[in-house]
Amino acid sequence: MEKPKLSEGEILVRVASSGVCHSDIHLLRSELLPVQEGFILGHEVSGWVEEIGPGVTNPYGLAPGDPVVVSWILPCGKCRYCATGRENYCAVSYSRMPGIIGVNGGHADYLSVPEVGVIPLRKGVDVHLAAPISCAYGTAYSALKSADASPSQSIVIIGTGGVGSSAVQLASAMGMYPIVAVDVVANKLEKVKGLGASHVVSASTGDASSLIKEVLPEGADVVYETKPNPDLQLAQDVVSRAGTIVVTGLGSQGSSFNVPTNLFVNKGLRIVGNLGYRPRVDIPELVTMVASGRLDPSRLVTHQYEPERIAEAYSNLEKGLHLRAIVNWN
Ligand SMILES: [Zn+2]
Ligand SMILES: [Zn+2]
Numbered sequence: 001m002e003k004p005k006l007s008e009g010e011i012l013v014r015v016a017s018s019g020v021c022h023s024d025i026h027l028l029r030s031e032l033l034p035v036q037e038g039f040i041l042g043h044e045v046s047g048w049v050e051e052i053g054p055g056v057t058n059p060y061g062l063a064p065g066d067p068v069v070v071s072w073i074l075p076c077g078k079c080r081y082c083a084t085g086r087e088n089y090c091a092v093s094y095s096r097m098p099g100i101i102g103v104n105g106g107h108a109d110y111l112s113v114p115e116v117g118v119i120p121l122r123k124g125v126d127v128h129l130a131a132p133i134s135c136a137y138g139t140a141y142s143a144l145k146s147a148d149a150s151p152s153q154s155i156v157i158i159g160t161g162g163v164g165s166s167a168v169q170l171a172s173a174m175g176m177y178p179i180v181a182v183d184v185v186a187n188k189l190e191k192v193k194g195l196g197a198s199h200v201v202s203a204s205t206g207d208a209s210s211l212i213k214e215v216l217p218e219g220a221d222v223v224y225e226t227k228p229n230p231d232l233q234l235a236q237d238v239v240s241r242a243g244t245i246v247v248t249g250l251g252s253q254g255s256s257f258n259v260p261t262n263l264f265v266n267k268g269l270r271i272v273g274n275l276g277y278r279p280r281v282d283i284p285e286l287v288t289m290v291a292s293g294r295l296d297p298s299r300l301v302t303h304q305y306e307p308e309r310i311a312e313a314y315s316n317l318e319k320g321l322h323l324r325a326i327v328n329w330n
Pocket of ligand 2: 075076077078079080081082083087090091092093
């Protein structure tokens with residue numbers, strides 16, 4: 001592949017790895033937005049700085065060869081969302097997300113991105129395994145913050161794909177307990193026990209709601225619905241009084257869910273949504289957690305593929321074989 005040309009303010013990154021994320025399947029089917037012919041997907045990316053473009057201010061002092069992670073949220077830093085600490089809702093970033101819209105992604109040897117999306121790794125972090133920081137870990141971490149999750153709270157995590165498994169690891173690192181993981185795929189549930197789930201519930205073999213209530217008779221303080229096409233049925237059943245449901249799974253265009261109005265008053269239910277993460281705040285925190293060993297991506301990344309096998313990676317994702325898979329480009 002030819003190296004992409006750098007525009008003003010951009011950094012060229014040689015891709016180490018790119019994650020295989022369920023959102024790509026929505027994109028491939030044009031369920032979120034029409035994807036243009038020839039557009040390169042891959043929004044969960046790690047690699048090395050290859051070249052610093054013209055006009056880059058370079059606040060981190062990056063130099064060629066430095067290991068980095070690439071954010072798919074590129075905040076402008078100037079709009080009112082950026083200015084008030086909510087840069088994941090930056091008005092400008094909605095039209096330029098690497099691998100999602102407007103900017104080619106990292107399913108390639110190289111990608112060029114505005115410098116705000118390029119964040120350094122630290123010593124001791126394996127650059128290939130760092131890719132999930134920029135989607136699965138980032139999303140799960142930001143969602144837990146949005147839910148005001150704290151140590152000693154209980155949590156139910158519905159879905160153990162990349163984001164759900166990341167949430168299990170993060171909840172465990174934060175000291176939450178019990179951590180109940182729910183899925184329909186038995187082998188994924190086996191694996192998330194090793195990530196810190198104190199209990200696992202198979203939604204395919206029984207009534208998940210009563211199985212969860214055996215562990216948490218009053219329900220969970222936080223219920224994290226990570227499934228694509230969330231329905232919130234189970235979440236409503238198992239959230240405690242004054243509890244919070246947090247949602248990050250994308251639905252198909254126009255999908256919705258039903259929640260009885262009185263739950264908000266009588267039970268004090270909060271439902272919060274979350275898009276991505278705040279790259280300049282959350283990514284350095286996650287990088288530090290990985291560098292210090294509190295978060296171990298080698299347990300999350302269960303599959304690694306060569307670029308020639310990328311189609312197989314997506315088909316295995318749909319079969320539920322991975323916690324997180326990455327494609328190694330360099
Ligand atoms: Zn993703
Ligand atoms: Zn902005």
